[in-house]
Amino acid sequence: MRVALFVTCVNDTLFPRTGQAVVTLLERLGVTVDFPEEQSCCGQAQFNTGYRRETEPLVRRFARAFHGYDHIVTPSGSCAAMVRDNYPRIGARALAEGRDRGLASVATSVVPRTYELTEFLVDVLGVTDVGAYYPHAVTYHPTCHGLRMLGLGERPRRLLSAVRGLELLDLPGAEECCGFGGTFAMKNEAVSAAMGADKARHIEETGAAAVCTVDNSCQMHIGGTLSRMGSSVRPVHLAEILASTEDEQW
Numbered sequence: 001m002r003v004a005l006f007v008t009c010v011n012d013t014l015f016p017r018t019g020q021a022v023v024t025l026l027e028r029l030g031v032t033v034d035f036p037e038e039q040s041c042c043g044q045a046q047f048n049t050g051y052r053r054e055t056e057p058l059v060r061r062f063a064r065a066f067h068g069y070d071h072i073v074t075p076s077g078s079c080a081a082m083v084r085d086n087y088p089r090i091g092a093r094a095l096a097e098g099r100d101r102g103l104a105s106v107a108t109s110v111v112p113r114t115y116e117l118t119e120f121l122v123d124v125l126g127v128t129d130v131g132a133y134y135p136h137a138v139t140y141h142p143t144c145h146g147l148r149m150l151g152l153g154e155r156p157r158r159l160l161s162a163v164r165g166l167e168l169l170d171l172p173g174a175e176e177c178c179g180f181g182g183t184f185a186m187k188n189e190a191v192s193a194a195m196g197a198d199k200a201r202h203i204e205e206t207g208a209a210a211v212c213t214v215d216n217s218c219q220m221h222i223g224g225t226l227s228r229m230g231s232s233v234r235p236v237h238l239a240e241i242l243a244s245t246e247d248e249q250w
Contacts, residue, residue, distance in 0.1 A: 002032040004066050006074040006114070009041045015216040021243035021250050022075050022117060025132075028243075029125060033073075038065040044082040047090070049183050056094060056103060059087055063106045071124060072114045075239045077146030077214045078182075080116040085149050087111060116146060117239055118155040118214060128158045134244045135165030138236075139208040141199065141222065143215040144177050156214055156238055163241060169206040173198070180221035196225040203233055210234040212241055 003026065007019040023033045043058035062083065066072045074080050091107030094100040121127055140160060146152040160168050179195025199222055203211045211226075213219045216237055223235030240250035 001030070001071070002034060002069070003071040003073050003120075004034050004036055004069040006039060006042075006062075006066065006072050006076075006079065007035070008074060008076045008079045009045075010217050010220070011075060014220065015237065017250065018075050018216055018237045018239050021237070021239040022073065024248075024250075025130060025239060025243040026073070029121075029127065029130060031125070034069070036065045036069075040065075042079050042082050044079060044086075045182060047082065047086055052090060052093065055090060056100065059090055059103065059107050062087075063110050066110060066113070070113060071120065072110065073117055073120045074114070075117045075214065075237060076216070077116050077143050077150055077152065078217060080114055080119075081145040081149035083114045084111050116150055116152065116214060118152055118159055119150070121159060121242075122155045129162040130159065130242050132163040132242045132244055133165050133246045134163050134241045134249070136209045137167040137169055137207065138210045138212055138241065139169045139171045139203055139206040140174070140238075141171060141178060141203070141211060141213045141218065142174055143213050143218045144181075146214050147175060152214065159242060160212070160238070163244075166241070169208050171206055171211075172202045174202075178218050178222050180218045182217065192221075193225075196221055197229075200225040200229055200231065204229075204231055208233060210236050210241075212236050212238045214238050 011018045026033050043055035047055040087107040091104030095104045178199040179192040219235045226233050244250045
């Protein structure tokens with residue numbers, strides 16, 4: 001099976017090891033991974049800030065970059081949700097305004113092929129035990145886009161529960177937002193920081209050595225808050241846990 005990796009801006013610029021972990025994991029499962037170099041931002045930051053028309057060229061670029069692939073896999077619940085939930089809205093709005101009749105079909109063409117990593121593993125490959133080994137106590141924070149827009153449900157926890165050596169600890173208030181929200185963290189700094197502090201406190205209460213998510217943007221916010229608190233809890237993307245083996249720890 002051949003898939004395309006959509007690595008996302010945050011991972012490309014700040015967390016490249018997450019993309020590398022996805023490739024390591026998928027190749028271990030017998031999947032051939034391509035990296036279309038034409039890919040760029042999916043447009044989530046622009047769209048969420050109100051620049052809808054400026055997002056439209058990025059929709060077209062995304063569809064062009066990933067043309068011909070049966071599956072597009074991304075280690076980001078928020079970017080997967082942007083494509084699946086907002087691309088059709090962008091295309092439909094342009095059509096309704098009579099500006100770009102072709103954008104609607106371009107936008108919807110990528111929707112059924114775009115998967116967040118845990119969806120791809122569980123729903124397409126049909127696996128929960130990926131052969132991972134991670135001998136640490138871990139708690140899982142379900143990020144808002146993965147929880148509410150993609151409906152990832154128990155997929156991430158099922159994958160984590162199958163990792164040898166891993167002790168999965170429940171997170172109090174798990175479904176509460178960590179406070180990142182992209183530009184929300186900049187426009188509403190005090191509220192964002194307070195929400196992050198609540199999340200970090202709950203993470204500390206678990207006694208976990210590591211906290212994981214399916215979004216490095218939220219992971220970055222949580223990790224920064226934990227660091228400022230002097231916490232020893234390590235933030236780690238779920239892909240890096242699943243890529244870990246007895247021979248190689250990520």
